[in-house]
Amino acid sequence: MTPFLSSTRFTAFLALWLCLSSGFAAAFGEGYSEDEADIREGRALFKSYCAACHDLGHDGIGPALGPVTLERDKDWLQRFIENPQALLDSGDVVAEQLVRKYGVVMPTFGLAPEEVEKVLAYLHARRRPLRERVAVEDGRTVVENPVPEKLRRAGIALDLELAWRVPASSEKFPRARINKLAGVRDGERDRLFVCDQNGFFYELGDEGPQLVLEMSKVFPDFVSEPGLATGFSSFAFSPDFESSRLVYTQHAERGDAKEADFKVPEGDEAQLQYAINEWRMEEHGGKSILVGPRELLRIEMIDTSHGMQELAFNPYAVEGDGDYGLLYVGVGDGGASYIRRVDLVEDGSRIWGKLLRIDPRGSDGRSGEYGIPAGNPFAGGSTGRPAGLPEVYALGFRNPNTMAWSQGGELFVSDIGHWNVEELNRVVVGADYGWPRYEGVYEIDLKESQRRIYARDGAASPVVDPVIQIDHDEIRAIAGGFIYEGERLPLLKGLYLFGGIATGRVFVADVKGAEEAEAKELQLFVEGVETTLSKMVNVGRADLRIGSDAAGEPFVLSKSDGSIWRVARARRIQD
Structure with a gap:
């Protein structure tokens, strides 16, 4: 089974409920299979889809998942996993909060209902209360927002042209x-x-x-x-x-x-x-x-x-x-x-x-x-x-x-x-x-x-x-890239070109010789229309990569559907 769910918010979205609600444990936590075979298979699915970024008892790249079945009812969890976009479109408050916090919508991966049941059975079998998340100990200052300044735009647009689409190697995303x-x-x-x-x-x-x-x-x-x-x-x-x-x-x-x-x-x-x-x-x-x-x-x-x-x-x-x-x-x-x-x-x-x-x-x-x-x-x-x-x-x-x-x-x-x-x-x-x-x-x-x-x-x-x-x-x-030294895009000359894997946002920064550098966002256009990589691949997770040819000219890639776009032009733009 294609590993993808973990960092595309399968469990991160679910576990965020822990931060958004409280007091539901008495009402939830019912209806999960206790069959050992189901739990074993659920553990295998969890390992394939979730364990890269999530633990049960400790926060990782995503929150701890031990309490998730105690904090939200089974029906909501199933509906969210099976079709997060539909739940968002219905006006579900928690789904909207998730999108505001994480900035992307989890794609629909086509997991069979019985597979979802088994993942939840495993999580419920391993359920545990979550420890207090916020504390100040021994006089230390807890940092809740490490970089409060928002990233600015560079005032540069990239015009992208679809160059190739690599053959699908999986029936599921990516x-x-x-x-x-x-x-x-x-x-x-x-x-x-x-x-x-x-x-x-x-x-x-x-x-x-x-x-x-x-x-x-x-x-x-x-x-x-x-x-x-x-x-x-x-x-x-x-x-x-x-x-x-x-x-x-x-x-x-x-x-x-x-x-x-x-x-x-x-x-x-x-x-x-x-x-x-x-x-x-x-x-x-x-x-x-x-x-x-x-x-x-x-x-x-x-x-x-x-x-x-x-x-x-x-x-x-x-x-x-x-x-x-x-x-x-x-x-x-x-x-x-x-x-x-x-x-x-x-x-x-x-x-x-x-x-x-x-x-x-x-x-x-x-x-x-x-x-x-x-x-x-x-x-x-x-x-x-x-x-x-x-x-x-x-x-x-x-x-x-x-x-x-x-x-x-x-x-x-x-x-x-x-x-x-x-x-x-x-x-x-x-x-x-x-x-x-x-x-x-x-x-x-x-x-x-x-x-x-x-x-x-x-x-x-x-x-x-x-x-x-x-x-x-x-x-x-971070989707690491390279320092542009090509000839076709003079506005990017000498700048480090990189992006964000999940959101697909693309940035530049002047890093050469700098102790600290400011990253600024580039705007993406296809056929003259401003867009985002997530829209271009029509899924919630962009799965961005950035590469270059032998002449140092850049390409933007998406693992989600195997698309490769050539950066045809970089031009000044007014917000």
Whole structure:
């Protein structure tokens, strides 16, 4: 079953009722199945659709769900899950409050009524009262609105043209889980590729998307669920692609698929594995295919969220530079914070919550299939520093989903937020970016609800603050992009282009050399009419991604239906 419900507010919308009502427990909580088989199946559905962002007893990216069946009657919950838009159109007060708070309407996913029954049966079987959410303890200041200033408009419009629609790989939303689009120069031509997390790799051209690789035909243990990021999420072309023809991919497999290079601690069970592979692109019968693969690295994950993220090479490094040919790998916390295993992230000798840098041409790494760059902060048993893995370049990330470089060599990493703040970080080798003890510039008490953040006490922070932080009344889940250095859109020159995954809003910011940068919103137009990405894909969740071709020209993507729009023009506009 396609994993999508969690961060598209399946349970977040339901659990918001906890904040909007009280005193109903005596009237609710009846009519749920107590059959063990139903509860087991409901647990499996919950794991696939909800667990990436929700826990029962603690707040995560969405609220705790333990009390939901005690706070609202079963009929309302069923009607909401089955058709949230219909409930909203009926004038339901709670549905309207949900839309005002979250800014999107949950799509109708087509879950069978009996599946909804089983999810609710599981939640009711695991019901528990919710602890008090708001408190001030030990004189600390609880921050309820971390960034009160609203984002301004940039006064720039983007005119979008539909370029391609990738074939549907699922009968349910998201239809085609396109996650990364990137171009590569190949002789006299520029080529463009996109990956679908359900396991498909396409080249985009005049004849439409042409299949290059289907992961499940090569890897029998390949999985694309549960979790929003599970599957085939990223790829990168070697900087010497024109001569070497090498392509690198990452994908997910079952937790027990193979012997991993980096394992969860003894006694814990891996839920997923992620692997990086090297391929050679060849031409057969006028079509491109990938041959190989050679596995470089395999990592276990303790839970189903925040797995391995983008693969990337520094596009401005040239042969002879120390950074040339080195592969950067974003690795999330593996969902460790959701299950109260922050030790796995804080420990510098463990791989989770880190940005890695490895050399695909070397052999002194853990697997023997990659090398350790000499400039990595923990390489060669560096003295004067805490212990750390030699693969690590920087640490303290929750979900470092994309990377971008400036022409001056600055590296920026977008880190998807938890409950309060989305971040863009300028990455310095060896630096700590704070997760899980910090979200944005605010502290988290790991003994308490992770939803609650506190103002710092004024002491110097041991971590690096973000260049941009945006709170969740503006966007949820930052869709990292790139610094525009193309030629067709001079209004965007030198600006970082990015967006919000759920809402589909698109922004720019001047981040080069800045300690703090202001994000401003761009307006989107199709055929001369202002619109939103959610309207364009006709679902509540936009599922935005931003990519670029080999010339650095931008494209806007939606995982919801596999649409890819070319940014045809950027122009000044008056509000």
